[in-house]
Amino acid sequence: MSVQYRKTKCTWCSFIMFTISNIKFLDYLYRKLRSVLYLFITILIFPYQAFFLSKANIKLKKDYSRVDILKILIDKKDSDMNYLEIGCDLNQTFSKINLVNKYGVDPIRGGNIRKTSSEFFKDNITSFDIVFIDGSHLVEDVHEDFINSFNSLNVGGFILLDDVLPKYEINTTRRRFTSVSNQDAYKIIFFLNQIKHIEFYYLPYDHGLGLVKKISNENLKIFNFNYGTYNFKQFIRNLEKEKFLDIKELKSLY
Numbered sequence: 410m411s412v413q414y415r416k417t418k419c420t421w422c423s424f425i426m427f428t429i430s431n432i433k434f435l436d437y438l439y440r441k442l443r444s445v446l447y448l449f450i451t452i453l454i455f456p457y458q459a460f461f462l463s464k465a466n467i468k469l470k471k472d473y474s475r476v477d478i479l480k481i482l483i484d485k486k487d488s489d490m491n492y493l494e495i496g497c498d499l500n501q502t503f504s505k506i507n508l509v510n511k512y513g514v515d516p517i518r519g520g521n522i523r524k525t526s527s528e529f530f531k532d533n534i535t536s537f538d539i540v541f542i543d544g545s546h547l548v549e550d551v552h553e554d555f556i557n558s559f560n561s562l563n564v565g566g567f568i569l570l571d572d573v574l575p576k577y578e579i580n581t582t583r584r585r586f587t588s589v590s591n592q593d594a595y596k597i598i599f600f601l602n603q604i605k606h607i608e609f610y611y612l613p614y615d616h617g618l619g620l621v622k623k624i625s626n627e628n629l630k631i632f633n634f635n636y637g638t639y640n641f642k643q644f645i646r647n648l649e650k651e652k653f654l655d656i657k658e659l660k661s662l663y
């Protein structure tokens with residue numbers, strides 16, 4: 410009887426293990442097929458992009474990643490600081506953050522809080538020293554994440570925004586259909602330009618990052634902002650007056 414029980418238990422264990430490994434494999438396969446399809450579409454639309462769409466004069470450097478930049482920011486603070494990451498996916502970044510107090514919010518996978526960022530902020534009472542915003546890249550979601558993060562940020566704290574420096578207009582469509590897609594997260598700059606009590610810098614690394622420093626304890630009120638009136642050409646023109654930092658400048662900033 411007991412032997413039979415053990416056998417059944419083992420069968421269930423193997424079934425569960427088999428299913429888990431297959432989910433991982435199917436996920437891997439899905440991602441690979443998606444990249445091939447995206448690459449194919451990118452090649453197809455290349456002539457259209459080259460002749461009709463705008464291109465920003467930005468060189469994104471790959472020698473430092475978002476993880477390296479977060480580590481530089483963390484080094485500037487003490488080790489018992491609070492870190493929040495919005496959008497964790499496969500924990501590519503979250504797993505490399507060596508802090509005890511780290512909060513990773515994602516409704517699907519990764520991190521340690523299974524919620525959307527809106528749900529998380531509804532009852533959050535923690536204040537943070539560094540927030541990495543990398544969830545939904547639609548500008549209205551980035552806007553909401555930014556306001557909520559800013560109002561939970563300690564004075565002197567940083568917000569790092571991902572995907573805010575797109576090079577090609579084709580990568581800024583709201584629906585993702587190219588292998589590199591920044592959606593319209595870049596439009597957040599038009600809102601940031603209206604806020605007086607922050608410092609903002611572009612960091613031309615990885616997928617194109619933006620860094621905000623909170624310099625006073627004044628919070629932001631949730632208010633609507635009409636992003637519909639802004640476009641990629643205005644973004645390119647605006648770049649001329651923005652400050653870009655390289656790693657050396659970032660390290661010696663504060």
Ligand SMILES: C[S@@+](CC[C@H](N)C(=O)[O-])C[C@H]1O[C@@H](n2cnc3c(N)ncnc32)[C@H](O)[C@@H]1O
Binds near residue numbers: 524
């Ligand atoms: C680009 S990935 C994050 C990558 C990760 N931060 C990294 O450094 O590699 C975007 C993630 O955001 C998550 N996401 C989408 N909408 C979200 C939301 N409203 N709140 C929190 N996370 C969200 C997705 O599930 C996905 O895992």
